[in-house]
Each structure stands twice: as structure tokens, then as C-alpha cells.
């Protein structure tokens with residue numbers, strides 16, 4: 001069981017953002033995707049989640065082809081993501097921001113919710129309980145009613161992750177999840193990501209922090225100029241001359 005990108009390509013006019021990229025994200029593992037700025041990492045995530053149309057290649061989740069599926073179908077196939085730039089509703093509470101993520105599992109209509117019918121009330125109570133469990137897991141239960149926009153950057157990132165996890169995905173794509181966090185915060189997330197993978201979720205981790213990636217991933221892919229230039233175990237990949245060249249002079253070397 002895996003999320004499989006097969007010869008995935010994307011062109012923006014004359015710019016080749018992605019060229020014949022092959023990546024496998026197995027369930028229960030954390031797979032790393034690294035590369036210098038502009039290498040094409042976010043383009044890959046945007047294609048997987050249907051935000052960008054692919055120019056070539058296929059995307060499969062387990063046995064389902066989602067290459068040209070609309071975003072809601074991709075979500076129902078079990079995929080969730082976080083964004084490089086935080087996207088939360090700043091005026092709304094932390095709890096409300098998480099509850100937005102549950103819509104994949106919503107069975108009751110908006111009308112029955114508005115009318116407060118019993119099935120809808122039961123569903124709301126169940127979602128609330130699951131959101132509270134996530135808050136507990138992320139150590140943020142005490143902040144449930146706090147406006148999300150008033151949180152620290154690290155906490156806002158965690159709200160994004162909880163919202164993505166609320167849809168109970170089989171695979172989650174994390175786009176620079178520890179950007180702006182201190183070591184204590186990122187250490188706590190490392191433990192959480194391992195837990196998520198151990199519970200069977202497949203994680204694609206896009207990160208500039210190579211130490212973090214090395215620590216968490218058994219397999220990493222390196223993109224440069226839209227092409228994969230290396231893949232394998234972190235130690236081997238990071239000593240690969242092509243990878244060193246791609247990073248030489250770069251801010252993340």
C-alpha cells in the first residue's frame with residue numbers, strides 16, 4: 001500500500017518545474033523529499049493534492065488513480081496536506097480550526113446541522129471528541145478556545161497539522177512542518193511524526209532541515225531543477241557528489 005508518483009511532470013510555459021519524477025510513499029513510513037529552493041518540491045505536493053494539473057505522468061493512492069481527480073475525491077482517497085505558508089482562520093478558535101478538517105467524514109447535511117437534528121448533534125459531538133483527542137496528542141488542549149491567530153508560529157503550525165489529521169488520512173504531506181520552530185518544538189514533533197507513521201500513516205516530509213529529515217526518514221528523495229538527482233538511505237544520499245553539488249553555496253548546505 002503506497003502513494004505512487006510515476007513519471008510526474010509539470011511545465012509552467014517554458015519552466016520545467018517537475019520532470020519524470022518517480023516517488024513512492026509507503027504506508028507506515030516517513031519518506032523525505034529535499035532539494036534546494038525552487039527545486040520543485042511544493043509543485044509535487046500541489047499536483048498530488050489536485051491544486052495543480054499535471055503535465056504528464058500518474059498519481060496513484062493504493063489502487064486508485066487520482067491523477068486528474070478533483071480535490072474532494074483526493075481527500076476521500078485518504079490524502080491530506082499542510083501548507084508551507086500557514087492557512088488558518090485567525091479569528092476562529094483552535095477547536096473550530098480543527099473541526100473544519102472533519103468534512104471528509106461528515107454524513108449529515110448542512111441543513112440537518114442547522115436544524116440541530118439528533119443525528120447531526122451526535123456527529124458534532126463525535127467530531128468534537130476526536131478534535132479534543134488530537135489537541136491532547138499535540139499538547140494543546142488548554143488552547144482549544146483560544147483564537148488561532150493569537151498563537152505562536154509553532155502552535156499555528158500544529159493547528160494546521162491537527163486539521164489535516166482530522167480527516168483521518170492514510171497519507172499526509174507535510175510541507176516544511178518545522179519551519180520557524182525551536183529545537184524543543186521540533187523534537188516534540190519528531191516524536192509525534194514517528195507515532196503517526198507507527199500507527200500506519202504514510203508521511204511525505206518536505207523539509208529544509210536536513211538533520212531533522214535524516215533523523216526521521218529511512219528513505220529520502222532529492223530534487224534539483226525539477227529532476228530527482230538521488231534517492232536512498234539519508235547517509236548515502238547526503239554524501240552523494242550530485243547532492244553535495246546541488247547544495248554547495250546554498251543556504252541549507
Ligand SMILES: Nc1ncnc2c1ncn2[C@@H]1O[C@H](COP(=O)(O)OP(=O)(O)OP(=O)(O)O)[C@@H](O)[C@H]1O
Pocket residue numbers: 012015016017035036037038039040041042043044084
Ligand atoms: N505557478 C507557477 N508559475 C510559474 N512558475 C512556477 C509556478 N509555481 C512554481 N513555479 C516555478 O517552478 C519551480 C519550482 O518551484 P517550487 O515552489 O515547486 O519549488 P520548491 O522546491 O518548493 O522551492 P522552496 O523550497 O523555495 O519552497 C521554480 O522555478 C518556480 O519558480
